[in-house]
Amino acid sequence: MAKQTASGKSFKxxxxxxxxxxxxxxxxxxxxxxxxxxxxxxxxxxxxxxxxGERYKRTGEVCPESVVAELRGFDAILLGAIGHPDVxxxxxxxxxxxxxxxxxxxxxxxxxxxxxxxxxxxxxDKGPEQIDYAVIRExxxxxxxxxxxTTQKGTPHEVATQVMVYNRFQVDRCLRYAFEYARKYGKKxxxxxxxxxLGLVGKTNVLTYVFDLWERAFxxxxxxxxxxxxxxxxxxxxxxxxxxxxxxxFDVLVTGNMFGDIITDLGAMTQGGMGxxxxxxxxxxxxxxxxxxxxxxxxxTGKNVINPLAAICAMQMMLEHLGLEEAAKGVDAAxxxxxxxxxxxxxxxxMGYSTTQVGDLVVSLLP
Ligand code: IPM
Ligand code: MN
Numbered sequence: 001m002a003k004q005t006a007s008g009k010s011f012k013x014x015x016x017x018x019x020x021x022x023x024x025x026x027x028x029x030x031x032x033x034x035x036x037x038x039x040x041x042x043x044x045x046x047x048x049x050x051x052x053g054e055r056y057k058r059t060g061e062v063c064p065e066s067v068v069a070e071l072r073g074f075d076a077i078l079l080g081a082i083g084h085p086d087v088x089x090x091x092x093x094x095x096x097x098x099x100x101x102x103x104x105x106x107x108x109x110x111x112x113x114x115x116x117x118x119x120x121x122x123x124x125d126k127g128p129e130q131i132d133y134a135v136i137r138e139x140x141x142x143x144x145x146x147x148x149x150t151t152q153k154g155t156p157h158e159v160a161t162q163v164m165v166y167n168r169f170q171v172d173r174c175l176r177y178a179f180e181y182a183r184k185y186g187k188k189x190x191x192x193x194x195x196x197x198l199g200l201v202g203k204t205n206v207l208t209y210v211f212d213l214w215e216r217a218f219x220x221x222x223x224x225x226x227x228x229x230x231x232x233x234x235x236x237x238x239x240x241x242x243x244x245x246x247x248x249x250f251d252v253l254v255t256g257n258m259f260g261d262i263i264t265d266l267g268a269m270t271q272g273g274m275g276x277x278x279x280x281x282x283x284x285x286x287x288x289x290x291x292x293x294x295x296x297x298x299x300x301t302g303k304n305v306i307n308p309l310a311a312i313c314a315m316q317m318m319l320e321h322l323g324l325e326e327a328a329k330g331v332d333a334a335x336x337x338x339x340x341x342x343x344x345x346x347x348x349x350x351m352g353y354s355t356t357q358v359g360d361l362v363v364s365l366l367p
Pocket of ligand 2: 265
C-alpha cells in the first residue's frame with residue numbers, strides 16, 4: 001500500500017448514494033471525507049451516480065455497461081445502500097451490487113469486526129478489547145456464481161440446485177490477500193498478541209470437496225510463504241458459537257462467500273449493529289468499493305435520524321485503502337471519540353443526534 005505522499009495528491013471517487021437512507025448517510029461520509037481532505041492534505045474529485053431503485057423505476061436501467069466502464073476509471077467507489085421497497089428483491093442486489101462486485105472483480109470483501117468504545121454490545125462482559133478481529137470474505141465465487149438450475153418447476157418433483165463453486169485460482173488469490181493482511185494487521189503486528197493468526201473458516205466435515213481445496217491451499221501457501229503467520233482452522237458452525245462466546249480468540253478469519261456473508265452479519269451485531277458495521281469490496285489490483293453493511297432502511301428515509309457512522313467507517317476504510325494513512329487514522333480516532341464520549345445509542349432516532357449532526361460531530365473531533 002502506498003504511503004501518503006505530500007499534500008495535494010488527488011483521488012477520483014465515484015459516489016453511489018443509492019436507495020432509501022443511502023443518500024443521507026453518504027452525504028455525511030462525504031462531509032467527513034472533505035473535512036479530512038482539507039485537514040490532512042489530499043484532494044478528491046467526486047462524481048455522483050444515481051444508480052438504484054428510483055432510476056430503475058424511472059428508466060428500467062439498473063446498471064448500464066457504460067457506467068461500469070466509467071467506474072473502472074476511478075480510484076475508489078463509495079456506496080450508500082441498495083434496496084427499494086417497490087422493486088422486487090434480487091433485481092437491484094444482483095443487477096447492481098453483485099454486478100459491480102463481479103464485473104470489477106472485487107474478489108475480497110473485508111469486514112472488520114471491531115467494537116468501538118462506548119458502544120453497547122449484546123455479548124455479556126465483552127468490550128473493545130475482546131471484539132477486535134477481521135473477516136476476509138471471498139467475494140467472487142461460491143453459490144454466488146449462479147451455477148445451478150431448476151427442473152420440473154412447479155411440480156411436486158421440482159429440483160433446484162445452486163452449486164458451491166471454487167477454483168484454485170480464486171482460493172489462492174483470496175488466501176494470499178488474507179495472509180498478507182494477517183501479517184500486516186494481525187494481533188502481533190498491532191502489539192495486541194503473540195501471533196498474527198489467520199483462521200480458515202470452513203466445513204471440511206461435510207463440504208469435503210470445496211473445503212478440502214481451501215484447506216490444502218491454505219496450508220500449502222502458509223507453510224511455504226507465510227511461516228510467520230499462525231494457522232488455525234474452524235468449522236463455520238463452531239465459529240458462530242465462538243463469535244458469541246469467545247470473540248477474543250479471533251484475529252483474522254478467511255472464508256468463502258456464503259459463510260462470510262452469514263458470519264459477518266453476526267459479527268456486525270456484536271460490534272453494535274448495522275449503524276456501525278462497514279466493509280470494503282476490494283480488487284487489490286483494480287477499483288474497490290466501500291459500503292456500510294446495512295441496508296437502505298426505507299422506514300427511516302428522509303427523516304435525518306439514521307446513523308451515518310457505518311458509512312463514515314466505510315469511507316475511513318477507503319482512505320486507508322488509498323494509502324492515506326494519516327487521514328484514515330484521524331477519522332478512526334474521531335469516530336472512536338464520537339462513540340466513546342458523545343453518542344450513547346447507535347440506533348436510528350435514539351442517538352441524541354440527527355444524521356447531519358453526527359457528521360458534524362465527527363468532523364469536529366478530527367484530530
Ligand atoms: C451483503 C449482502 C449482499 C450479499 C446481498 C444484498 C446480495 O447481504 O453485502 O452482505 O449477500 O453479499
Ligand atoms: Mn449479507
